[in-house]
Amino acid sequence: MDCPVCGRPIIENGEYCKYHDEANSNLYSSYEEWKKALPISWIEYLIEVEERKETGKWVKELIEYFRTIKSL
Numbered sequence: 001m002d003c004p005v006c007g008r009p010i011i012e013n014g015e016y017c018k019y020h021d022e023a024n025s026n027l028y029s030s031y032e033e034w035k036k037a038l039p040i041s042w043i044e045y046l047i048e049v050e051e052r053k054e055t056g057k058w059v060k061e062l063i064e065y066f067r068t069i070k071s072l
């Protein structure tokens with residue numbers, strides 16, 4: 001199977017390639033952090049993160065993918 005975001009091979013027992021898998025873990029763990037400080041929904045959070053200049057390429061691609069499949 002290939003990574004649904006970029007088509008690279010996925011990691012063992014994973015959903016994504018190593019890059020997007022790491023981006024996914026980072027995205028979820030920083031959401032946990034944000035939620036402690038802000039009443040922010042997952043979708044609002046994704047939009048916020050995507051707009052940040054410092055957000056990395058892999059995270060942006062992953063968010064783009066979420067927005068496509070879940071029509072966020």
Ligand SMILES: [Zn+2]
Pocket residue numbers: 003004005006007008016017018019020021
């Ligand atoms: Zn990928």
